[in-house]
Amino acid sequence: MMDLFYQGGPLFMSILTFLLLGVLWTFWKGGPLKELGLLALATGILGQLLGLYDASTVLESFEETQGFIASQGILAGGLKVSLTPTLYGLLIYILSLMLRAVNAWRHA
Numbered sequence: 001m002m003d004l005f006y007q008g009g010p011l012f013m014s015i016l017t018f019l020l021l022g023v024l025w026t027f028w029k030g031g032p033l034k035e036l037g038l039l040a041l042a043t044g045i046l047g048q049l050l051g052l053y054d055a056s057t058v059l060e061s062f063e064e065t066q067g068f069i070a071s072q073g074i075l076a077g078g079l080k081v082s083l084t085p086t087l088y089g090l091l092i093y094i095l096s097l098m099l100r101a102v103n104a105w106r107h108a
Helices: 002-007 010-029 031-068 072-107
Strands: none
Touching: 002 010, 002 031, 010 031, 010 072, 031 072
């Protein structure tokens, strides 16, 4: 599990973990549950886009210095790494929607 945390990038994965804790806290105490989940989703997508930008910069400099194009395995690995924060953010968003539905059902 910690491998996925470091694979997704400690900065964005830490921010997403704090947002997860915020979603859980908001479910318990009340507040903008759906909005925190949506913020987690947007943060995950931002982490993916910045990761892809950095990966393309590295691949571009690798091609210039080595004189050949990177293999498909390297590209697939880069895509896998960049998807980790997006998946985490999406899971947090889905959890926030489910918790919001539970709140609505409890108060109805």
